[in-house]
Amino acid sequence: MKRLQQYTATARICAKGVFDGGLLSVAGEYLVRFLQLILLVQIWRSFGESSVLPDGMSLPVLLTYTLMASVFRQQLDIITPATSALWEGSITGRYLRPCPVLGGLAAETIGRWWIPVFLFYSVPVLLISPLLGISPLPASAWNLVFFLISLALSASLGFALDFIYASMAIRMKNGCWAAQMVREALTQLFTGALIPFAMLPGWAGQLLSWLPTGSIASAPLSIYVGGAGSSPLYLIGLQLFWNAVLWPISLWIFHKSEERMISYGG
Amino acid sequence: MENMAAPDILALDIVDITKIYSQWQRTGQVRDILRNLIHPQKKEIKALEGLSLQVRQGEFAAYAGANGAGKSTTIKILSGILKPTSGSVRVLGMDPSVSRLELMRRIGVLFGQRTELWWDQPVLTSFEWKKSVWNIPDSVYKENLDMVTELLDLGELLHTFSRELSLGQRMKADLGMLLLHSPQVLFLDEPTLGLDVLAKRDMITFLKKINKERGVTIVVTSHDMDDLEEMARRIILLDHGHLAFDGSFEELRRVQGGLGRVRVTVSEDAGAGMQELPGLTLEEVKDNVYEYAYNHEKSSMQDILKALSCLSGIEDVELKRAPIEEVIAKLYRSWK
Amino acid sequence: MEDRSINNQTENTAGEIRYGKEKGWFFTLMRLYGTYAKLDLLWFLRDTKYCLLYMVTDVICALAAMAGVLLLSVQFGGFGGMSRNEILFMLSYGIFVDGIFNLFFTGENMGNISRVIGRGQLDHWMIQPVPVWIQMATCGFCPFSGSSKLVCGIIMTVYSLYGLPVAVTPWWVFSFLAGTAASTAVILAFVYIVSCLAFVSPAAAEEIAPTAHSPFDMLKSYPLGGLSAFWKTCFCTVAPVGLAAWLPSLSLLEKAPGMFGPLPVLTIVMAAVYMAAAGMLFKKGMNYYGKYGCPRYSGFGHR
Numbered sequence: 001m002k003r004l005q006q007y008t009a010t011a012r013i014c015a016k017g018v019f020d021g022g023l024l025s026v027a028g029e030y031l032v033r034f035l036q037l038i039l040l041v042q043i044w045r046s047f048g049e050s051s052v053l054p055d056g057m058s059l060p061v062l063l064t065y066t067l068m069a070s071v072f073r074q075q076l077d078i079i080t081p082a083t084s085a086l087w088e089g090s091i092t093g094r095y096l097r098p099c100p101v102l103g104g105l106a107a108e109t110i111g112r113w114w115i116p117v118f119l120f121y122s123v124p125v126l127l128i129s130p131l132l133g134i135s136p137l138p139a140s141a142w143n144l145v146f147f148l149i150s151l152a153l154s155a156s157l158g159f160a161l162d163f164i165y166a167s168m169a170i171r172m173k174n175g176c177w178a179a180q181m182v183r184e185a186l187t188q189l190f191t192g193a194l195i196p197f198a199m200l201p202g203w204a205g206q207l208l209s210w211l212p213t214g215s216i217a218s219a220p221l222s223i224y225v226g227g228a229g230s231s232p233l234y235l236i237g238l239q240l241f242w243n244a245v246l247w248p249i250s251l252w253i254f255h256k257s258e259e260r261m262i263s264y265g266g
Numbered sequence: 267m268e269n270m271a272a273p274d275i276l277a278l279d280i281v282d283i284t285k286i287y288s289q290w291q292r293t294g295q296v297r298d299i300l301r302n303l304i305h306p307q308k309k310e311i312k313a314l315e316g317l318s319l320q321v322r323q324g325e326f327a328a329y330a331g332a333n334g335a336g337k338s339t340t341i342k343i344l345s346g347i348l349k350p351t352s353g354s355v356r357v358l359g360m361d362p363s364v365s366r367l368e369l370m371r372r373i374g375v376l377f378g379q380r381t382e383l384w385w386d387q388p389v390l391t392s393f394e395w396k397k398s399v400w401n402i403p404d405s406v407y408k409e410n411l412d413m414v415t416e417l418l419d420l421g422e423l424l425h426t427f428s429r430e431l432s433l434g435q436r437m438k439a440d441l442g443m444l445l446l447h448s449p450q451v452l453f454l455d456e457p458t459l460g461l462d463v464l465a466k467r468d469m470i471t472f473l474k475k476i477n478k479e480r481g482v483t484i485v486v487t488s489h490d491m492d493d494l495e496e497m498a499r500r501i502i503l504l505d506h507g508h509l510a511f512d513g514s515f516e517e518l519r520r521v522q523g524g525l526g527r528v529r530v531t532v533s534e535d536a537g538a539g540m541q542e543l544p545g546l547t548l549e550e551v552k553d554n555v556y557e558y559a560y561n562h563e564k565s566s567m568q569d570i571l572k573a574l575s576c577l578s579g580i581e582d583v584e585l586k587r588a589p590i591e592e593v594i595a596k597l598y599r600s601w602k
Numbered sequence: 603m604e605d606r607s608i609n610n611q612t613e614n615t616a617g618e619i620r621y622g623k624e625k626g627w628f629f630t631l632m633r634l635y636g637t638y639a640k641l642d643l644l645w646f647l648r649d650t651k652y653c654l655l656y657m658v659t660d661v662i663c664a665l666a667a668m669a670g671v672l673l674l675s676v677q678f679g680g681f682g683g684m685s686r687n688e689i690l691f692m693l694s695y696g697i698f699v700d701g702i703f704n705l706f707f708t709g710e711n712m713g714n715i716s717r718v719i720g721r722g723q724l725d726h727w728m729i730q731p732v733p734v735w736i737q738m739a740t741c742g743f744c745p746f747s748g749s750s751k752l753v754c755g756i757i758m759t760v761y762s763l764y765g766l767p768v769a770v771t772p773w774w775v776f777s778f779l780a781g782t783a784a785s786t787a788v789i790l791a792f793v794y795i796v797s798c799l800a801f802v803s804p805a806a807a808e809e810i811a812p813t814a815h816s817p818f819d820m821l822k823s824y825p826l827g828g829l830s831a832f833w834k835t836c837f838c839t840v841a842p843v844g845l846a847a848w849l850p851s852l853s854l855l856e857k858a859p860g861m862f863g864p865l866p867v868l869t870i871v872m873a874a875v876y877m878a879a880a881g882m883l884f885k886k887g888m889n890y891y892g893k894y895g896c897p898r899y900s901g902f903g904h905r
Contacts, residue, residue: 018806026806028799029813035841036817042837043682043821046828051678087902175652178659185663188820189670200673287894342895347728349892363892370731380901382726384641391644398637399730401630 006099007107014111030121037070037125040194041132057198061225063134068224069193069217071122071136074113075151076193076217078158080105081112082166083180091261102254106159139226146232150220153239157216160243160250167250167257192218212242275359277451277483278321278344283353285314285339285507313339314350314507321485323358323450326477328494329487331504332598337487338377340504341453344485345375358450371400374449378456381440383428389439390424393446400447407446414442417472434465441469445476454486458493470497491590503597510597519593520563527589528558528570531582543573554581559588627736634732634740638709646746657750660704664754667700668693671823683827687765688855694758695782695854696823696847701752702786705745710904712742713790713815716797719887720808722896723904734888735881768855774864781850781866784873788845789818791876794884801887804896822846838868842876845869 018026041063048059069076082105085091094101129136138144165183169176188194190213197205197218208214219235291307301307314336321327331337342348343355346362346369355362360369376382383392397407415421418438423431431439437457444452454473458466474497476482488494494501495515503511503518511518528546532554541548545565546558560570567585574583646653675681675689684692707713715738718724727737759778763770796814800807826834826848837844850866852858858866 028796028807028810032796032810032813032817036821039817039821039824039837039841039843042829042833043824043826046826047678047681050683050828051681054677172655175655178652178655181659182662182666185666185819189666194820195670195674199677200670201677204673287897289897339895342725345729347725347892348895351893366728367731367733370729375729377725380726380899382729385904386645386649387641391641395637395641398633399732401633401731 003099003103006097007103010099010104010107011111011115014108015115018112018116026116026120030117033070033073033121034125037066038132040066040070041134054198057196060135062196062199064136065196065221065225067125067129067134067136068221071125072151072220073193074117075155076158076191076220077187078109078155078162079113080109080159080162080166082162083169083176086166086170086261087176102159102163102251105163109159138224143223143226143232146236147220147224150223150232150236150239153236153243154216154220157212157239157243157246160246161212161216163250163254164246167253170257170261187213190214191216192221196222198222210238212246215239215242275323276320276356277323277325277358278319278485279354279356279359280317280319280340280344281354283314283317283343283350283355284312285336285343285348286351287311287313312507314343317353317504317507317509319502319509319512321483323483324477324481325500326474326484326498327486328498328501329485329504330489330491330494330501330594331510333489334506335504336507337504338455341375341377341455341485341487344453345373346370371447372449373451373453374444374447375453376440376444376455376457378437378454378459381428381436382443383431383436383439385429386427388425388427389420389431389443392428392439393424393443396443396446402447406448410446410448414445417475418442418468434461437461437465437469441472449482451483452485454484456488457486458488458490466493473497491594495590503594515590519588519590526560526562527586528560528574529582529584529586530556530558530574530580531584532556532577533579533581535579539577543570545570545573627733630732631736631740634736635743638740638743639745642709642744642746642748653747656747660748660750661754664697664700664751667819668697668823681828682825684825687762688851688857689825691759691762691766691855692825692847692851693823694755694762695778695785695851697751697758698755698782699785699789699822699846701749701755702782703789704748704751705743706739706748706786707742707790708744708748709742712738713793714797714811715794716800716807716809716811716814718904719797719800719891719896720804720898721902721904722804722899723901724888724891724896725899726904766855774854777862777864777866778854781854781869784866784870785846785850787873788842788869788876789815791873791880792818792842794880795876798883798887801890804898817841817843818846822848824848827852839872842872845872 044062044066045059047053048062053059053062082091085094085105091101094104097104126136138147165179169179172179190208190211192208192214193216197209197214199205200208209218215235215238219239223232223235287310288308289311291309298307317336317340329337329340339348343350344357344362346366349363357369358372362369382396383389384395387395393411396402402410415424418441420438420442423435423439426435428436428439441457452473457473458469461469470493473484473486477484484498486494486497499514501511501513501515501518502509511521513521527549530540532540534554540551540556543558546560548556549559550557571583574580671689671693675684675686680686680689682689703713711717727734730737768774793811793814797807797811799810821843826837826844829837834844838849845868849858850869853866853869854864856864858868
């Protein structure tokens with residue numbers, strides 16, 4: 001309970017920091033995101049009208065997939081302040097707080113990105129999506145339930161991967177931003193957030209869906225929209241497998257890097 | 267380009283400047299979040315109010331004040347980074363906001379907590395970068411490089427990456443870089459911040475030397491009053507954006523009425539009559555040491571010594587000036 | 603410190619220095635490009651391992667950016683009114699544009715200007731005797747560490763042209779270079795326009811430049827031919843993603859009507875409009891900065 005209080009306080013202060021900037025500053029970022037969504041939706045529309053979509057992927061399904069990828073982008077692409085804190089040297093401060101460092105970083109992520117984006121981007125976009133001709137509804141009530149489970153597993157996997165990236169970054173010192181750049185460049189393609197794997201050539205889609213990154217966006221989104229090749233239990237099972245593999249690695253490599261983090265960060 | 271200011275032109279001429287900032291206010295309450303998003307609450311802060319002062323060429327002036335008094339704001343205005351809300355500013359006869367480029371060739375600005383060095387390059391490469399950006403002629407650059415290398419003992423640092431320097435070394439390198447274009451006026455914002463005793467001494471010696479021997483006008487801010495007193499002949503004190511005092515350190519002591527200190531050490535069995543002595547105010551008693559403050563305009567030294575000579579058991583008498591830190595702390599407290 | 607006299611500096615006492623004669627902004631620009639090229643080369647030679655790492659990273663990013671659309675075009679045999687080879691050319695054009703952007707605006711966060719503004723680092727610019735616009739144009743120049751994407755773009759463009767019936771004349775090459783420069787200018791201007799928010803909200807908008815850049819990263823490589831006229835107009839004007847690769851590529855492939863053959867006139871005109879708007883807004887932002895300053899400072903990412 002006390003721990004929860006600590007995390008809530010951290011998340012709250014991070015969220016306030018964003019809101020304190022006034023509407024203009026947050027609106028700019030959300031407007032760019034919305035623009036991106038509109039553009040992708042229009043591209044898919046023209047695509048759906050001119051090309052024959054693969055089995056199980058109709059235009060409405062494709063649009064719902066894209067909408068949900070945008071709405072839950074923060075949860076499907078976890079970037080904690082770990083890497084930047086390492087680079088700035090502010091990671092040391094996190095070790096001086098009476099709560100676990102990883103938990104604190106997760107709380108900061110929730111406060112700084114999840115809450116503001118959900119309130120001022122996700123909810124409004126969901127509400128206006130019917131006006132854009134996109135259905136925000138899941139394939140069925142069960143799909144929604146499985147989606148929520150899958151989303152939680154996806155976020156968990158995202159945190160594990162982020163901590164691995166951060167630990168690698170500290171070892172790469174000046175090359176840490178190179179790792180960050182590669183990660184950002186590959187995320188959209190490898191997670192399936194931008195282009196559903198079903199749209200790619202069969203071998204490529206299959207290969208990407210087996211990777212841990214495939215469990216991050218493609219799995220929950222495919223479950224949400226339903227359709228062929230998206231058996232919820234199979235996808236959730238795969239997510240559980242990757243969580244079970246990556247979390248121990250993440251914790252091990254993070255703890256192995258801690259000394260370096262503190263001495264470098266200090 | 268001729269870069270010489272006529273000697274009769276003031277180094278700084280600040281006339282009645284006011285600088286108003288707006289500062290965002292937050293209650294910290296969740297219910298105010300929406301209100302802040304749409305209409306952020308702001309408060310106007312007068313960082314400087316009706317400030318006027320002049321500094322002649324060749325002066326070494328200390329610019330002091332409590333936190334938030336407006337010191338850094340003044341330096342930013344003098345450097346052309348900020349524009350005053352009203353009033354006029356002239357640095358070497360130029361308006362910083364109008365003639366920024368020309369002015370930057372003639373002045374040097376150092377913010378103690380910032381660096382102009384290139385992080386991933388050796389110090390010398392940063393110096394060469396400055397040579398190019400400032401378009402410093404080869405002969406001047408070489409001469410100044412030799413000078414700062416020798417006087418700041420930069421020899422071994424020149425080929426070290428800036429990221430690997432200690433704070434003291436970094437400050438020395440920054441100061442060296444600042445002087446490469448032979449600035450006529452230096453604005454130094456807390457240059458001794460965080461430096462150890464030795465690094466501080468080196469910096470003070472160097473600054474005094476370039477002021478004395480090259481006639482460089484220096485305006486320096488610091489919270490370390492002893493440093494300021496050692497460096498500067500004149501102290502300008504700011505209080506909440508107003509000019510509170512402008513004169514020498516001795517005048518400041520005189521104004522505060524605590525010009526001197528007498529420290530009397532007595533033997534263990536003595537002490538009677540030490541609590542009240544004519545012309546002296548007891549400040550502190552520790553073990554057998556009594557420290558008094560006196561104002562020499564009100565009490566003559568002869569009277570004080572006469573009073574002390576009447577007492578028995580005195581082992582030692584030490585006369586000293588009031589510590590400037592104490593004088594200024596008293597002032598700051600009176601402004602609150 | 604030794605107590606040595608500096609009286610021998612009489613020829614160079616304060617106030618008697620003669621600076622190198624400034625021959626105008628063009629020479630200053632060239633001098634500074636030279637300086638930053640040298641700094642970049644020195645970094646390359648001293649931190650070769652990291653420098654190579656960043657160069658390889660750039661290539662990976664370039665390939666990752668085109669992989670999605672390339673796979674779509676393989677799967678569907680081209681789309682959006684373009685054949686597979688034409689899409690490959692457009693993707694190569696996009697990488698070439700990214701290459702120019704990296705070459706000139708990688709260093710000093712020049713391509714992510716909201717970071718410079720939001721962290722209060724403009725103060726460093728203000729104490730240099732060089733106009734702000736010249737500093738912006740030059741201090742991001744990385745001809746060695748930032749060149750890999752451009753090299754990748756050149757190779758890809760040459761390769762893609764083999765599969766297309768394009769007559770590569772000097773005029774076509776000029777049109778290509780003018781188009782890529784204009785596309786780079788559009789991206790840069792868009793990022794700068796959005797980044798001006800950081801003048802008003804430095805903390806909240808510090809990271810807005812990468813966000814403003816992201817639509818170009820993700821979507822500029824999509825062919826927009828299948829979109830309605832309304833959306834095409836939108837994406838070539840107010841949300842200029844189409845100007846970063848699609849529209850100029852069509853002109854260069856002579857699939858868009860134009861009076862000057864392959865010259866992407868509309869992209870060049872829009873680039874001029876965007877640059878003017880960005881210049882105007884940035885100037886307003888600088889005035890705001892002069893009035894209110896930046897209430898925070900962080901040296902993070904500076905130099």
